[in-house]
Amino acid sequence: MARTERERKHRYGFEDSEGLRALLTRLHDAGRGAWREDPEAAALMRHAAEKYAALARKHGLDPWEAATAAFEAMRNPSVRRAQDPWAVITHAVRITCLAEERGQGLLCSVTRARRPQYSGFHDAQRFSDRESPLTDYHPAFCTSFGDEADQATPSNAGEASTRIRSAVEDAIVFFALLGWPPATARTGIEYICTRLAEAPSRASAFEALHRDFHARALLDIPGRSWLAMLRTVLGNPDADLAHTAAGRGILLRLLVGEPLGGLLADDALLAEVVLCAPSGGGHG
Incomplete structure (x- = not known):
């Protein structure tokens, strides 16, 4: 789902790290269902898909796969406490994209592809x-x-x-x-x-x-x-x-x-x- 024209014209507070921290804290405090029901949370995920689209395509992934990785990182308490939440999320998305690409090459799960003992393997060859x-x-x-x-x-x-x-x-x-x-x-x-x-x-x-x-x-x-x-x-x-x-x-x-x-x-x-x-x- 692409960002709407209204969202492109309207600047949300979460574009900067402090605004993102405030939104993540609010969603955390709201409890169960907040991510599903909050319209600003939906806008945040569309923004993440657009923000990390180029990184996803570089590793042969769909932008929404990168957005999913960003979502998983955003739910981590350490991101809310980080000095620069967006920097931490970007780092997490980059690692996940690398692991996804490596897992596809090795024909294994992303969890295994993250483990250092698999780093020496070459991609499977037909x-x-x-x-x-x-x-x-x-x-x-x-x-x-x-x-x-x-x-x-x-x-x-x-x-x-x-x-x-x-x-x-x-x-x-x-x-x-x-x-x-x-x-x-x-x-x-x-x-x-x-x-x-x-x-x-x-x-x-x-x-x-x-x-x-x-x-x-x-x-x-x-x-x-x-x-x-x-x-x-x-x-x-x-x-x-x-x-x-x-x-x-x-x-x-x-x-x-x-x-x-x-x-x-x-x-x-x-x-x-x-x-x-x-x-x-x-x-x-």
Whole structure:
């Protein structure tokens, strides 16, 4: 809601810090419902949306998201007691905008994005954003079981890229068909593929991801579900299962030509994915 023409012509007292302090104190003293019913409070929020619009857009947000951050700050007693209330609110809005932008990049909540332990993470990358197909250079897609190695690394780069993207999309569909939230399936598999691209092998990628507690926090899925996704996508790391369907994982099985229908006929695979489907996230 934009400020009305009358509001633009009329100067409220809250434009300066002392006037804002007086208004916030009055709203606080008025008790429950004051923010909802007071017309000057509504004008204040429209003013905040306009004041922080440029800051919000800089971080890819709507002006009203910045106004919401300002509202949360205004309700804090420390703002009323501050030497310059508007300066404190501006600082709070800037931090919230940064956290919102960081949370969107990391695929996590704003609360987590504010924590310093997440500051070293780079933004999530979609598997499809990479220019070079993994089969051109990554040993994780090389196998030691006969002709499958040749099938996993076709000489035609365009065909390889198409095959990889198709395999990833089919893997996402596979999880979604078996009761996993589509967004969780996509972000989880794309995160696995991103880390796989940085690892020397599927086995090392599995071990690194298994110990990657930050990944679980960012993706917000239970530990049991995360481990099942790793085993299903990358294959069980047990050496005795290396040449079995369970050891290869669905990503490699799809890459070497096995159809999605074939995966859906694998009862053991279906049982593991269905039984470990997350019910809505968490760290169980």
